[in-house]
Structures are given as C-alpha cells and as structure tokens.
Amino acid sequence: MRVALTYNLIRSYMFRTGPLDRFAEYDSQETIAALVAAIEAGGHEITPLEADECIAEKLKAARPDIVFNIAEGLRGESRESHVPAICEMLGLPYTGSGPLTLALCLNKARTKEILTLYGIPTAPFQVFRSPHDALDSRLRWPLIVKLLHEGSSMGLSEHSVVDDEAALREQVAYLTQTYGEPCIVEEYIVGREFTVGVLGGNGTPRVLPIIEVRFKKARGIVLFEPDAPVIPLILQERGTDPEVEHVLHAANHHAICPADIDDELAQRIQDTAIRAFGALGCRDWCRMEMRQGSDNQLYVLELNPIAGIDPTYWLPRAARVAGLSYAEFVNEILGYALVRTGLA
Ligand SMILES: Nc1ncnc2c1ncn2[C@@H]1O[C@H](COP(=O)(O)OP(=O)(O)OP(=O)(O)O)[C@@H](O)[C@H]1O
Ligand SMILES: [Mg+2]
Incomplete structure (x- = not known):
C-alpha cells in the first residue's frame, strides 16, 4: 500500500518564548522516523507529510491509498479533526477516529457529558x-x-x-x-490511576495490558514526561532558564505495566475502557486514563484518540508487554483501518 503519514512537527523555535508546554503535543523527528521505519517494515511505501496549511494540496499530489494520521492540528478548538475532515473531503481512507470523535475528545467537558450519558462514571x-x-x-x-x-x-x-x-x-x-x-x-479523585490502551474497533476492541501510574507524592498528577523526545529541543532553546529546570524536575510519576491488580479490577478496567471507547465512537486506537475513587468506582478522566505514539511512550510500551514489537503495534493500527475501509 502507498501510505501517507500526516503529522505536526515540533521545532526548537516553538520554545523560544511562552510556556514550555505550549506545543507539547507535537511530534519530534525521532517519532516520525520511528513510524516511517515501522510502516515500511509492514511492507508499505510511505510518504511523510507535515500537516501544515498546504496539507490538502500535498495529499492530492501524493494520492496515497491510505493516510496514517497522527496530526494534532495547527489551531482551533477542533484542530485534531482537521486532517481527517480533509481526508474525507478528498475521499482518502485514514487511520483512527473521525472528525467528530476527535473534536469531542479534545473537549474534556463534552467528553464527560457523553460518558455520563452512557452511564460511565467521570468526576463532576x-x-x-x-x-x-x-x-x-x-x-x-x-x-x-x-x-x-x-x-x-x-x-x-x-x-x-x-x-x-x-x-x-x-x-x-x-x-x-x-x-x-x-x-x-x-x-480531584484521590486514588490509583490507570492508563489503558485500546486497539481495534471493527469488532470488540482489544485492551492492551493495563498501566498503573504511581506518584512519589500524595495528590500526584501526571506532569511533563521526564524522558519526552521534545526535551533536547527545550534544552537547546531555554537550557539556562530556571523555569526549565523547575518543570523538568516537577515530574513525579512512573509507570508500571502490567499493573499489579486483581482479576476483578482488571476486568472492570477493561470493560470501562471498551465502553468509553465505544461511547465516544473511537476507532483503531486510543489511550485513556481512569482513577479508582475511594468508593472503589472507576472514573474515566479523558480519552486520547491520537495518543502519543513515540516508541518510548506508554501506548507502544503497553503493546510491547502484550508481545507486540513497535512495528507490529503500528501495523496493527494500520491493519484495522485497512480492513474497515475495505482495502484489506
Ligand atoms: N479529576 C481528576 N482527579 C485526579 N487526577 C486528575 C483528574 N484530572 C486529571 N488528573 C491528573 O492530571 C493528569 C492529566 O490530566 P488529563 O489526562 O485530563 O490531561 P491531559 O493533558 O489531556 O493528559 P494527556 O497527557 O494524557 O494528554 C491525569 O493523568 C491525572 O494524573
Ligand atoms: Mg491525560
């Protein structure tokens, strides 16, 4: 297959001024290179395309069979939905969730309203x-x-x-x-936090091994990833800035996968993940977080249908625990989209 990879690249100048996390969701060259290698390993021909203002023209010129989309979008409250919307306009199949799901999941309040409607607990x-x-x-x-x-x-x-x-x-x-x-x-839900990767969606989705996020301090929350691929870029631009030191040292969590939990809790986490994935209309892949409250109930915090996919990030790491190499994980996502769109 001819696959186009659409993404938004992070660049060091983005960190010159303003808050350090302003562009944290964009991807690094290393992530793109890893994805290109993984998709090639699946036997495909790949064209990486930066999803800038010219992306529609680029896609028209490249004429791929399918688009592997990880573009977070440039601007606007529905920015993650832009590339899938353009793909639909151009009649191009693409991986992952559609524009409606991506726009809804980017708005944490709308996500929670939908979860509530489906009877899935989430914090008031x-x-x-x-x-x-x-x-x-x-x-x-x-x-x-x-x-x-x-x-x-x-x-x-x-x-x-x-x-x-x-x-x-x-x-x-x-x-x-x-x-x-x-x-x-x-x-703020006081309790254990779990991160769950979900793949598929053409039939019953597949839940990857559950990750527990452990905090060093009481009332911890997941802050900046201490080993995020963007950190060398931040250090390049703002290495002498005391704020950089502060932000990088604020990270106070680590992940354990598979989580050390009993079968009953694992089953509840899996069921909740599948229900939330379905409620928001997710496709092919997603990562979500939930917390176990003091009432033992699982509260879904949010869903990330374009979760970070660098090989060092949580979703690919959970896939590895399930026995999938990075290339197998990436090609499984692509495979769901190929089957769903009738290409395989
Ligand atoms: N209601 C809550 N109760 C307890 N902790 C929370 C709550 N909401 C958020 N957190 C903490 O803050 C972290 C980040 O929150 P959230 O996942 O909503 O933001 P995000 O920036 O979209 O995350 P991501 O990095 O996954 O995209 C969570 O992983 C969790 O540790
Ligand atoms: Mg989150």
Missing part, C-alpha cells in the same frame, strides 16, 4: 470561562483546574490541585490569560 465538573464565574457549590474539594481543550498535561503544574476558592480563581486566571482558553474544574 464545571467549565470556567473567566476567573469570576460563580462556583457550583455542589463540587467537593479538592478540585483540579485544567485547560478545557488541551492534552499532553498542558497547563498542569503543582498549582493545579486546589483546596479553596482563592487558589481556584488564581489558577483559572493564570490559565485563561496564559493560554487564552476556558478551563475545566473537576473534583
């Missing part, structure tokens, strides 16, 4: 457009303040979990001013 929440919005008094402290439509832990820091209204409003003011977008404020 409220959207804040301004630090002066009235607080819903039904929410129970502590709360966590996040950006409404971001991923890659963007906007999260040791100030994200708050215990009182003054701290909450300060964090909402900081995020809305710095990133220019609304916040989601939700109940």
Whole structure:
C-alpha cells in the first residue's frame, strides 16, 4: 500500500518564548522516523507529510491509498479533526477516529457529558470561562483546574490541585490569560490511576495490558514526561532558564505495566475502557486514563484518540508487554483501518 503519514512537527523555535508546554503535543523527528521505519517494515511505501496549511494540496499530489494520521492540528478548538475532515473531503481512507470523535475528545467537558450519558462514571465538573464565574457549590474539594481543550498535561503544574476558592480563581486566571482558553474544574479523585490502551474497533476492541501510574507524592498528577523526545529541543532553546529546570524536575510519576491488580479490577478496567471507547465512537486506537475513587468506582478522566505514539511512550510500551514489537503495534493500527475501509 502507498501510505501517507500526516503529522505536526515540533521545532526548537516553538520554545523560544511562552510556556514550555505550549506545543507539547507535537511530534519530534525521532517519532516520525520511528513510524516511517515501522510502516515500511509492514511492507508499505510511505510518504511523510507535515500537516501544515498546504496539507490538502500535498495529499492530492501524493494520492496515497491510505493516510496514517497522527496530526494534532495547527489551531482551533477542533484542530485534531482537521486532517481527517480533509481526508474525507478528498475521499482518502485514514487511520483512527473521525472528525467528530476527535473534536469531542479534545473537549474534556463534552467528553464527560457523553460518558455520563452512557452511564460511565467521570468526576463532576464545571467549565470556567473567566476567573469570576460563580462556583457550583455542589463540587467537593479538592478540585483540579485544567485547560478545557488541551492534552499532553498542558497547563498542569503543582498549582493545579486546589483546596479553596482563592487558589481556584488564581489558577483559572493564570490559565485563561496564559493560554487564552476556558478551563475545566473537576473534583480531584484521590486514588490509583490507570492508563489503558485500546486497539481495534471493527469488532470488540482489544485492551492492551493495563498501566498503573504511581506518584512519589500524595495528590500526584501526571506532569511533563521526564524522558519526552521534545526535551533536547527545550534544552537547546531555554537550557539556562530556571523555569526549565523547575518543570523538568516537577515530574513525579512512573509507570508500571502490567499493573499489579486483581482479576476483578482488571476486568472492570477493561470493560470501562471498551465502553468509553465505544461511547465516544473511537476507532483503531486510543489511550485513556481512569482513577479508582475511594468508593472503589472507576472514573474515566479523558480519552486520547491520537495518543502519543513515540516508541518510548506508554501506548507502544503497553503493546510491547502484550508481545507486540513497535512495528507490529503500528501495523496493527494500520491493519484495522485497512480492513474497515475495505482495502484489506
Ligand atoms: N479529576 C481528576 N482527579 C485526579 N487526577 C486528575 C483528574 N484530572 C486529571 N488528573 C491528573 O492530571 C493528569 C492529566 O490530566 P488529563 O489526562 O485530563 O490531561 P491531559 O493533558 O489531556 O493528559 P494527556 O497527557 O494524557 O494528554 C491525569 O493523568 C491525572 O494524573
Ligand atoms: Mg491525560
């Protein structure tokens, strides 16, 4: 097959000014090279295409049989849906979820509304457009303040979990001013955190070995990945900046896969993952997080239908625990899309 790989590349100049995590979701040259090698290993011919403003022209010129899409999008609250929408417009099959699912999953509030509709527990929440919005008094402290439509832990820091209204409003003011977008404020679930990869979706999806994220401190949250491939670029631009040191040292978690859990909990995590994958209409691949509350219930935090796919990231690592090499994992995703679109 002739496969086009669509992506958004991270570049060192992006870190010259502004918050370090502003472009954290974009991919590095190393990730693209690993994917190219993996897709070639599957016996395909591959054309890497940067998903910039000219991507429609590039796709028309390349005329691939299928697009392997990991593009996070350039701008806008539905930016992850742009490349799949263009593929649909051009009549090109592509891997992964469609524009509607990608737009919904990028908005944490919409995701949670849909999960709730399907009876899948998720932490109670409220959207804040301004630090002066009235607080819903039904929410129970502590709360966590996040950006409404971001991923890659963007906007999260040791100030994200708050215990009182003054701290909450300060964090909402900081995020809305710095990133220019609304916040989601939700109940902070105290308990174990699990990350779950799901593959497939043409039939019953396949749940990869469950990852538990362990924190060094109480009330931990997943912050910047200490070994993310973007870190050399950040150091190149801002290596002498004290903020860099602070952010890189803030990472306080590590992952264990397979998680050390009993069969009953594993089964519940798998069932929840499959239900959430279906509720949001995900296809081919997704990574999601959930926490086990003090009431023993599993609360889904969010879904990442274009999860980080660098070989060092959690999803490929969980695939490896399941016995899949990186190339096998990537070609399994491609294979689901080929079957779904009638190409295989
Ligand atoms: N309601 C919550 N209760 C407890 N912890 C939370 C909650 N929401 C978020 N967190 C913590 O913050 C981390 C990041 O939150 P979330 O997954 O919503 O953001 P993200 O930036 O989209 O993540 P990703 O890096 O997976 O794209 C979670 O992995 C978890 O550790
Ligand atoms: Mg997350």
